[in-house]
């Protein structure tokens with residue numbers, strides 16, 4: 001039977017990029033998976049601490065992420081929703097995998113370079129990198145591989161930026177199976193159909209939770225006023241009319257991309273949607289985007305506000321306790337096979 005696994009870092013309320021690139025796909029998979037499938041979605045707090053976090057803030061973000069996942073439509077009766085740090089087997093398998101993972105392979109990964117804003121050809125052993133680069137940030141893909149393999153996931157939905165890490169997870173599984181016993185499952189990637197959503201203020205960068213400018217992203221919980229303010233101040237250009245041309249008009253094209261993927265019934269493609277809006281002024285076009293975003297996010301926002309009321313604290317902790325219990329049982333079953341295979 002299918003085992004679907006994916007994770008998201010509690011580094012802030014999810015934005016439209018997380019929603020279109022990941023969460024909406026998670027809900028679809030949950031709703032369409034065969035009844036005997038196991039579905040696990042993790043709030044990967046141990047990944048979040050690869051960058052320095054304030055403990056009070058992190059605790060709040062974990063709770064906000066749980067409320068966000070429920071608000072977009074994940075159902076704890078169908079999906080196992082849990083905090084990664086509640087399931088110790090993730091860290092245990094990470095240690096085991098890291099005993100066989102090659103430093104050379106990990107050095108070629110790009111995420112630690114982009115998080116530290118280092119050039120593409122940087123080596124982890126460059127003298128200036130060695131002190132800045134923490135071991136956890138460098139070995140992050142090993143923890144990600146453990147997250148997936150510990151649940152013997154068969155399918156992992158992710159954005160295109162994660163394909164490299166999935167390839168690494170398959171490599172970890174295959175090499176373990178080859179050297180010991182066949183107990184781990186090399187997972188298949190399910191790529192999200194929506195391409196990257198770009199920053200509203202700097203459309204050559206991806207929309208990101210941790211970018212310092214809050215106007216660069218629309219949160220799935222933003223009010224209509226916030227949505228309106230952010231879209232109105234989104235960087236566009238001075239060309240008249242609306243066209244879809246990501247290379248030459250990245251700002252306008254990003255808004256079309258967002259509007260189209262939020263509701264794919266409104267047109268056949270981004271190009272077709274741009275054609276429908278061709279004669280609008282950019283101002284009038286932005287008003288349409290605001291309406292579309294507000295319309296799609298309204299129900300998410302209402303649900304989120306309700307869940308974040310203090311009287312729902314127990315509900316949230318009951319859901320995460322239940323999730324951690326089920327995820328631990330699933331992961332511990334894998335760990336006994338892994339320990340057996342290693343002679344531990």
Ligand code: AQP
Nearest residue numbers: 008009011017018021022159196197206207208209210
């Ligand atoms: N801009 C984006 N467009 C499309 N998909 C995106 N994802 C993230 N940004 C975009 C997808 O969201 C999932 C969860 O991401 P994550 O929180 O685990 O880490 P991330 O990819 O690093 O996301 P952020 O928002 O940029 O967080 P920070 O700023 O904390 O690093 C992934 O499947 C990702 O593809």
